[in-house]
Amino acid sequence: MSSSQSKATLDTIIALCKRRGLVYQSAEIYGGINGIYDFGHLGHLIKENIRTAWKKSIKKIDGDILFLEGALLGPHAVWQASGHVENFHDPMVDCLQCKKRYRADEINLQKACPACGKIAWTEVRQFNMMFKTELGATADHSSIAYLRPETAQSIFINFKNIISSNRVKIPFGIAQIGKAFRNEITPKQFLFRMREFEQMELEWFCTQQDVETYFSLWLDMRRDFYMSVGINDKHIRLRKHESNELAHYSTQCTDVEYEFPFGWKELEGIAHRGNFDLTQHSKHSGKELAVFDEETKKTYMPQVIECSVGVDRLFITLLFDAYNEDELGGEKRTVLKLHPHIAPIKAAFLPLTKKLSEPMHRIYKKIQNNVAYEIEFDQSGSIGKRYRRHDEIGTPVCFTYDFDSEQDNCVTARNRDTLKQERVSIDHIEQYLFDLLR
Ligand code: GAP
Numbered sequence: 001m002s003s004s005q006s007k008a009t010l011d012t013i014i015a016l017c018k019r020r021g022l023v024y025q026s027a028e029i030y031g032g033i034n035g036i037y038d039f040g041h042l043g044h045l046i047k048e049n050i051r052t053a054w055k056k057s058i059k060k061i062d063g064d065i066l067f068l069e070g071a072l073l074g075p076h077a078v079w080q081a082s083g084h085v086e087n088f089h090d091p092m093v094d095c096l097q098c099k100k101r102y103r104a105d106e107i108n109l110q111k112a113c114p115a116c117g118k119i120a121w122t123e124v125r126q127f128n129m130m131f132k133t134e135l136g137a138t139a140d141h142s143s144i145a146y147l148r149p150e151t152a153q154s155i156f157i158n159f160k161n162i163i164s165s166n167r168v169k170i171p172f173g174i175a176q177i178g179k180a181f182r183n184e185i186t187p188k189q190f191l192f193r194m195r196e197f198e199q200m201e202l203e204w205f206c207t208q209q210d211v212e213t214y215f216s217l218w219l220d221m222r223r224d225f226y227m228s229v230g231i232n233d234k235h236i237r238l239r240k241h242e243s244n245e246l247a248h249y250s251t252q253c254t255d256v257e258y259e260f261p262f263g264w265k266e267l268e269g270i271a272h273r274g275n276f277d278l279t280q281h282s283k284h285s286g287k288e289l290a291v292f293d294e295e296t297k298k299t300y301m302p303q304v305i306e307c308s309v310g311v312d313r314l315f316i317t318l319l320f321d322a323y324n325e326d327e328l329g330g331e332k333r334t335v336l337k338l339h340p341h342i343a344p345i346k347a348a349f350l351p352l353t354k355k356l357s358e359p360m361h362r363i364y365k366k367i368q369n370n371v372a373y374e375i376e377f378d379q380s381g382s383i384g385k386r387y388r389r390h391d392e393i394g395t396p397v398c399f400t401y402d403f404d405s406e407q408d409n410c411v412t413a414r415n416r417d418t419l420k421q422e423r424v425s426i427d428h429i430e431q432y433l434f435d436l437l438r
Contacts, residue, residue, distance in 0.1 A: 008323035035187025035195035045344035054200045057225040064172040070154025076144040081284035087248040092127040096120040129182045147181035156277040171206040191316040198311040205302040230339030235259045249276045268309035275301035336394035343394040352402040360401035
């Protein structure tokens, strides 16, 4: 085997996702819809594993973490208070000649349109990225609603409900995984910039006194998380925002950046939101959102540190980082060296020939009934083809039942990364997998 190396380009990843059914363009049979994707079986399993790993990682903090599942639609009042109606926009410009639309901050307006080669720009306009809709039949201001552009606001508007119905004390966190929607002017780079995507957001509530300590603690914890899901440390860096980059709600922000084939880009944002959101919602709703401090007997607005990452953006990051090509027996092999916790299928159960299907299927069924993770039985095609398929979807181990298995009660375990093969007792397969996933 020649040494493996990552050669992932955007095109190779898109092709792999389609070939193996991880991701499909939404409404493809109708020509597709820009910036919106559907996830197939393996894609769904990887997303589930990402969510589980993220939940586990944030619970490592010393303090309570509560979860919320907020609604996707929010009334105008929420987004007015949060500042999104006024501030959540990107600068947009059109080419008068070919009518192509661009984000004005991503194009040099001194130069010609990349599509038609003419210089004929419109004025730069601000384009609000929220999807707007109307609730019910009356079209007045109170019926306007928006699909949420971030999950965070449902945490802030439920803050009072949450603290009065749970026994939590500051510092503590409220976390949420769910869909967010942005009418991006130019969705691009596949899952990197989408119009419908999923966020994993944590709002950590603490006192003013503790905010700096927690900010640096979260920076460390979030960086550790990316190592723990197998991302190469060399491809990750932290970058502090300049003051002119800060969102309208934050006073300090550091991005976790990943080195994509198209450059260093934001993977996660870690922001100090101060008490901006709670203060705004308190003002606009007229409801008291401050908390009472038993020690000082005073009320105060907690400070918020936010850690926010997209499930889909992390999904594509993990694929880029895990993608490798090497040569095996004179043939090109594509292998996804995904961390076992992220791999969609943890083990494949392969009878060497169809004649051996029955005993291997029995072993597979027995183990499948005992474990909570996904394993697969696969009997179609040559053994080499089946190995290749499992390498390409990142299955860490393949067990093969062969003609010796009847006699020695063992199967051959083949490791995806080292290609090492060893005999494992059938009675120890579960323990073998337990050790692999520990
Ligand atoms: N609540 C803060 C917030 O939404 P953001 O930097 O706009 O901050 C946070 O988004 C994360 O959500 C990003 O770091 C990225 O991982 C993900 N994200 C944002 N916009 C996205 C898009 N259009 N497509 C995919 N993921 C996106």
